[in-house]
Amino acid sequence: MKDLRQLIIDSAAGKAKAQAKLYQLLAPKMFGVCLRYSKDETEAEDNLQEGFLKVFEKIGSYRHEGSFEGWVRRIMVNVALERYRKNHVMHPVEDMAAYEVPEFDDRIISDISAKDLMKLIHELPPRYRMVFNLYVFEGMNHKEIAKEMKISVGTSKSNLARARGILQEKVVKVFGEIENNYSA
Template identity: 40%
Template sequence: MEPIRNHTIEESDLITGCIEGDRRMQEELYKRFSPKMYAVCLRYASNAEEAQDILQDGFIKIFKKLDSFRGDGSFEGWIRRVFVNTSIEYFRRKKYLQPVTEKEENTIEGKYVSALDELAEKDILELITRLSPGYRTVFNMYVVEGYSHKEIGDMLGISEGTSKSQLSRAKALLQELVKNILKTDRNKFYHEQP
């Protein structure tokens, strides 16, 4: 059986084929969406191995739940949501977050001048991977995925205040990383001048 290697297969045919258990269609679905979904997994994972585990779990869920896709919205959007939720579930099992007290929550809320505007998107994504899993997950859910602190709290089983403090700490750490990079670049510039 030769694999299907084109994107001219209609999504509806691809979905139907996968639901019916057609291995070639399942392989095509995997090849079509795995690169983008792996990128989603990497944003939440601590390393490439974790990202691979999440990717595998996500595709298992996709194939099991494919018949629940109703066609409301884009198919890729539905798949992406499954992967975000799978990443969050994986994160919750690892228990990376520590609750904070109300006093800590009130002192953490700070105002940060964003130096992130001076970096390219790929640089920012690379910096995000340097955050601890707890900070990285809350940052991704709030900034990238657009969840509210209440939603994040509900999904991760933490308080809204813990979500806010994790985001605040993530921003502070990112700001420090950016300042260090900019300072290093500035020093290189001045030392390289004739």
């Protein structure tokens, strides 16, 4: 803990070694976060790069209160949100339709890997992916998501429902079939 504090202080002073260590310490986790918010690895790399540049730029303002990892993670999410706002301010569509999705077996849950799920997230349309991430992983409610993404609460709800529907459908389609084949 003390080491991390010193690392943060040295990084704020612009020491290259400290910054490199801090990057090594946090980059794998943060790359995982960036991957969830991106359509592919290239976009995640861009976000990670931009995020760490911001971390080193703003690290002097970190007050050593609360989790540093949480602080860095919030920067990564903000970078993803900024990129989204810049590229996807569009389509004020209210989509409140109910989606029929097939149910999936509990056995799928144990068999499916994190990488497989990440691939499914990448395939989501950008806004669905963003809403799903903010709701499921950041624990935001629809009001907060609507504010962050400059959309209505209804749109946030419908986007989440649609995201879940697409994901569930794909999970069942891809992994359910594999399961069936094995069991056949």
